[in-house]
Amino acid sequence: MSRTTTPVLGVLGGSGLYQIDGLSDVTWRKVSSPFGDPSDELCFGTLHGHRVVFLPRHGRGHRIPPSEINFRANIDALKRSGVTDVLSLSAVGSLREDLPPGTFVVVDQFVDRTFARQKSFFSTGVVAHVSMARPVCPRLGDAVMTACEGLDISVRRGGKYLVMEGPQFSSLAESELYRSWGCDVIGMTNMPEAKLAREAELCYATVAMVTDFDCWHPDHDAVSVDQVVAVLQRNADGARALVRNVVPLLGGHQGPCRHGCQTALDSAVITAPEARDPALVERLSAVAGRVLR
Template sequence: MAKAVIGIIGGSGVYDLPGLENLREERVDTPWGEPSDALRFGTLGGREAVFLPRHGRGHRLSPSGINYRANIAALKQAGVTDLVSISACGSYRAELYPGFFVLVDQFVDRTAGRESSFFGNGCVAHVSMAQPIAPLLQHRLAEAAKAEDIAHRIGGTYLCMEGPQFSSRAESLTYKAAGYDVVGMTAMPEAKLAREAEISYATVAMVTDFDCWHAEHDHVDVAAVIKVVHANAGRAAALIARLIRDFPENHEPCPAGSDRALDNALITAPAARDPAFMARLGLIGARVLGQT
């Protein structure tokens, strides 16, 4: 069994991970460019963890300007086996109030123009996204939230919009009527790329607002979001610290097959694969392509 290495991608307001010991930073380059920031390596309770602020320190990068491929590739290069994404989100349900954490299990992608795959012309692959969240990792997050007395729910659909503008009321009401639970701007294509990289992935959606569908609440704005984000950051740090301390030493095989997603995904015949493209894939397809 592979040694478990936990990766954490911090979203809005989560630019650091307090409590990590033996901390070191490393700037990583990938065939897909530079990630959002330096990777921060550390340990907690003897478990290894790697932290990356999705928007960079100081929140320099917009949701559409993030190099998602470089982020996932860098974490793959760092040996990450299990990846937790922390995301600030709006809520489409009254019971999912600001400060509440939703451990989502489904996504709807409404982004446009983002690079959403490591594969393409030269080597085509189609991975399954039917069950995009690794269930064992989600379960461990739920156990950590319970242990830290953090209000949370297991399950929910995350609608990923392009942004950077917030929703119109018509959009908000439409997505609420469709039965979605939360809305954010960064889970896609992150979840898709993690699946292609065969990394077990789970998202913690930290509710900051009610978007703009709720007649009794003000329209969402940055000032209101940041106020809740600061409160959420402490809970997120406690959640992740508990998760890391209690995590098993070895990576647990994923029941959803997230760590074997490429087994039956490659469709391009070996003789037709572009050598230059294959070289760029590097570690992403190494397990099934026999690359080093």
């Protein structure tokens, strides 16, 4: 984000969140990506005078299962639409007694246990290695915490989100294993999304919305879709209120992100210029054009 760039918030809506209330000048528009089709058309609008781009991660009506989401196309399309900051809203299960259903967790770390997804924009012809030591932008996390003040939301700052492949829920043995690793919540969608946002030099933060205790809990040994959906609806109301409050906070930001999210690729590309595949360089025009031109 340069000092002259106006911040644009991109919102990735998870299970139960398929629209944002209060947007004006709303237009749903297809955005083409060289990485395939995004999950849906993107919703462009303004909220409190600030630009917002919304994308339902599973598509409207929840058509797409976690493993079939085209994460690369989603992030590329947001970048092509001028988005600078990405707020990911995701339904998760809790791995801790003190994170009951209805709690919002502003995640700061991930454990990636997915195995069937394209995890990078880069490949043979242009190789890059970005740092994922701190995958979440603290500036966005600060804004989310401020936005929650005065809302009827139980919110926790910090937590480890284990991302499983799905679509099945965990076995009891898996759930207990993840707890032994010190993980706090479990879900199916934030990887490779967070990795791709970092490669695209976007500020990224996750609000993990707890819908249930995972099956480790003695009173929740079998998670049902009906149970999850009931809490999803309550969480979605809180998420929409959160978005309404956070947009002015992020929209008023001036200058580059002090955490350097917008320069993640400065020392990441290792392929020599003369060895780069021109076709891949073209595909990467939105994601990495700043460093490949």
